[in-house]
Amino acid sequence: MSDDWKLLDTSTPSGASSVEFTDLTGFKIFKFVFIDVNPATDNVKFQFNGSDDASSHTYDITKTTTYFDAQHKQDGNYGALNYKTNHDLAQSTGYQSLGYELGNGSDECLAGELHLFNPASTYVKHFYYVGNYYQNTEYTLNPYVAGYFNTTSAITALNFKMDSGNFDGVIKQYGLVAS
Amino acid sequence: MSGKLTLISSATASGSSSIEFTSGIDDSFDEYVFYFVDINPATDNTDFVFLGSSNGGTDYGVDKVTTSWRAKHTESASTSFGYVTGYDHPLDGTEKQWLAYGVGSDSDESTAGIFHIFNPSSAYVKHFYSRFNVYSASIETTDLFIAGYWNTTSVIDAVQFKMISGNFDGVIQMYGIS
Numbered sequence: 375m376s377d378d379w380k381l382l383d384t385s386t387p388s389g390a391s392s393v394e395f396t397d398l399t400g401f402k403i404f405k406f407v408f409i410d411v412n413p414a415t416d417n418v419k420f421q422f423n424g425s426d427d428a429s430s431h432t433y434d435i436t437k438t439t440t441y442f443d444a445q446h447k448q449d450g451n452y453g454a455l456n457y458k459t460n461h462d463l464a465q466s467t468g469y470q471s472l473g474y475e476l477g478n479g480s481d482e483c484l485a486g487e488l489h490l491f492n493p494a495s496t497y498v499k500h501f502y503y504v505g506n507y508y509q510n511t512e513y514t515l516n517p518y519v520a521g522y523f524n525t526t527s528a529i530t531a532l533n534f535k536m537d538s539g540n541f542d543g544v545i546k547q548y549g550l551v552a553s
Numbered sequence: 554m555s556g557k558l559t560l561i562s563s564a565t566a567s568g569s570s571s572i573e574f575t576s577g578i579d580d581s582f583d584e585y586v587f588y589f590v591d592i593n594p595a596t597d598n599t600d601f602v603f604l605g606s607s608n609g610g611t612d613y614g615v616d617k618v619t620t621s622w623r624a625k626h627t628e629s630a631s632t633s634f635g636y637v638t639g640y641d642h643p644l645d646g647t648e649k650q651w652l653a654y655g656v657g658s659d660s661d662e663s664t665a666g667i668f669h670i671f672n673p674s675s676a677y678v679k680h681f682y683s684r685f686n687v688y689s690a691s692i693e694t695t696d697l698f699i700a701g702y703w704n705t706t707s708v709i710d711a712v713q714f715k716m717i718s719g720n721f722d723g724v725i726q727m728y729g730i731s
Binding site: 375377378379399402403438439440441442457459462463465489491492495496497498500501502518519520521522535550551 | 557558559563588590591593624625626627628629630632634660661662663664665666668684688692693694695696697724726730
């Protein structure tokens, strides 16, 4: 039984269209840590989806999710906390956003952590995310995303991408609670 | 501080009325975290709660004050967001504190999350917070946040988790953070 989070995989996308993690076995909790995620295209969404395929993964798992964020502009205005109905999902197979309107400037990026609970479970698969990013019109945005993959099938892979264009960054996969 | 986790205790609930951690909560760590996986009640639409003890689990009546807020989204796309009264506690709250409410009992319904306790041997009050995601009996996802403190200068040395009605299955692991 593992005591601490075990680093399982590190991906360093550089001009990549997407990143896949295709081994979600051996642990009951997975954590994905995002560092310096910088899109090539301005004003885009950073997103993820799951697959239940054994190989040749298609990312189309039905999800119901929540999305809210805190915002504050660099000029000191527009501090707010809001639920975002245009970034949550209700029984959708589409990608779930972990940030929107990302800036692509040379100093602009996203960082955060996504927890996924027991992707091999016979129950739905819960997840939650917290992060922070540099929005393209000079805001800091602090999103909280959560929900479940509404399937009793195992989630076998996760895919991360921008909704347009490529991206750079580091994504690390950790496991906890050996199964 | 390294943030390293040390596994202290693991419990697997299977038709259990409660799970108690009555050892290992002491001054060995400044912070403890519990992970909850596949928590599934036998009774539909019930609540997953915790209580603290200052006498090793002999009784669980430690006074606390708490907050509760959440984001909710139904599978039919109705949303709700904000503070939720009724799942918090005033200072006379010696009873249970909710971690997740309205949990569904169907074969695919469950809740999962984390629960942190800070310095349970402190001479100050003892702070805690949690975040759970719930597949609720009303067919919706809830992102639920609880925080507060046990209003005692005595140690907290045991914690109990249970449903307010019926038994439950699931895995709970307690770690110390150093």
